[in-house]
Amino acid sequence: xxxxxxxxxxxxKDPVSLRGFFNELxxxxxxxxxxxxxxxxxxSNYGFIERLTTSDGSGIPGGIGGGEGYEHHVVFxxxxxxxxxxxxxxEGLGGQRQMGPATAPNGLVVGHFTDPEGNLIGLxxxx
Numbered sequence: 001x002x003x004x005x006x007x008x009x010x011x012x013k014d015p016v017s018l019r020g021f022f023n024e025l026x027x028x029x030x031x032x033x034x035x036x037x038x039x040x041x042x043x044s045n046y047g048f049i050e051r052l053t054t055s056d057g058s059g060i061p062g063g064i065g066g067g068e069g070y071e072h073h074v075v076f077x078x079x080x081x082x083x084x085x086x087x088x089x090x091e092g093l094g095g096q097r098q099m100g101p102a103t104a105p106n107g108l109v110v111g112h113f114t115d116p117e118g119n120l121i122g123l124x125x126x127x
Contacts, residue, residue: 006079006124011041011066019047019064028052030064037110039102041065075112077122083111086123090115 012018022028030047040046046065053059066072080086083101090113091097098120100111109125 003078003080005060005076006126007077007122008060008062009040009075009077009122010062010064011070011075012064012072013066013068013070015041015045015047015064015066018066022064028062028064035105036063036065037102037104037108039099040104040110041070042067043105073120075120075122077110077124079126080123081126083109083123083125087111087113090121095121 010018010022019028019030023030028049030049032045032047034046034048035043036046037043041063042065045067046063049062049064051059051061060076078086087097087100094116095113098112098114100123101109102111103109111123112120113123114120
């Protein structure tokens with residue numbers, strides 16, 4: 001079985017407005033009391049979205065953050081046992097490391113790479 005998608009993010013220069021936009025559009029409510037790795041977002045300006053589930057119980061948690069110094073993008077995170085090893089494997093297959101590994105205050109380790117077509121993909125440690 002392959003590795004699952006475990007998280008998604010929307011990052012932009014004005015995370016407060018982005019959170020308001022997605023709240024109005026989809027009803028997504030964000031909890032900004034947690035923090036993330038500074039490489040991902042301004043730590044105090046990131047809103048976690050609880051796993052929104054469908055009638056069959058499926059769904060993926062996410063977050064909306066960023067800040068003035070962050071480039072806008074949308075990314076999904078694949079759960080891996082070791083972010084550094086997965087980044088090295090991606091590089092060996094023609095991908096390019098963009099960030100990480102970086103450790104969030106809660107101990108979560110994340111990384112980003114681009115695939116051979118330039119798409120941004122995230123990795124998150126799962127244990």
